[in-house]
Amino acid sequence: MNSEFSAVPITKHVYWVGAIDWNIRDFHGYATSRGTTYNAYLIMDKKITLIDTVKRPFFPEMLARIRSVVDPARIDIIVSNHAEMDHSGSLPEAIELIKPEQVFASSMGTVALQDHFHWKTKVLSVKDQEKISLGELELQFFETRMLHWPDSMFTWIAREKLLFSQDAFGMHLASARRFADELPGNILVEEGANTSPTSCCRTRP
Ligand SMILES: [Fe+2]
Ligand SMILES: [Fe+2]
Secondary structure (H helix, E strand, O other), X not given: OOHHHOOEEOOOOEEEOOEEEOOOOEEOOEEOOOOEEEOXXXXXXXXXXXXXXXXXXXXXXXXXXXXXXXXXXXXXXXXXXXOOHXXXXXXXXXXXXXXXXXXXXXXXXXXXXXXXXXXXXXXXXXXXXXXXXOOOOEEEEEEOOOOOOOOOEEEEEOOOOEEEOOOOOOOOOOOOOOEHHHOOHHXXXXXXXXXXXXXXXXXXX
């Protein structure tokens, strides 16, 4: 397999399995001169979990990255932190392929996803601060309405000190690098100032 499409380890249990959009130059109104990144994460625990998906045309790329770690059919849970299509565009295909036990979103996210997809698929609403156990790790959900849409929520793994923050602290940037400290500071400052939220970049744990 092309190593370009491998998962990137973030912690012992968590891998980045998103996609890089090198060519996009207009992200619904935002100039994206350096492209953008769609972030999805795989958590390997007793309950294998996928956090978010990617824009629909990039579904095969996400799948290839997941397959570099695990057969996608073994995923038990999908969490949707944000209903916009750069996070949820592949959710119908992912659900169809994976047939997860459970799909979770915020209460507003559940409504937004049903509106987008007219699903019969049941998406379970999680409450603010609700926790679920994956085995060794525990996920905790936080409603973050208007950070940056009404449906937005964060997922937090306290033990790994890892926050899946959807678009709240992001920027538009395509890069082969996954960690902020691998990138020139001036690019981070420039893109952080330029763009309203989308995905990408955290400092290395
Ligand atoms: Fe968004
Ligand atoms: Fe986004």
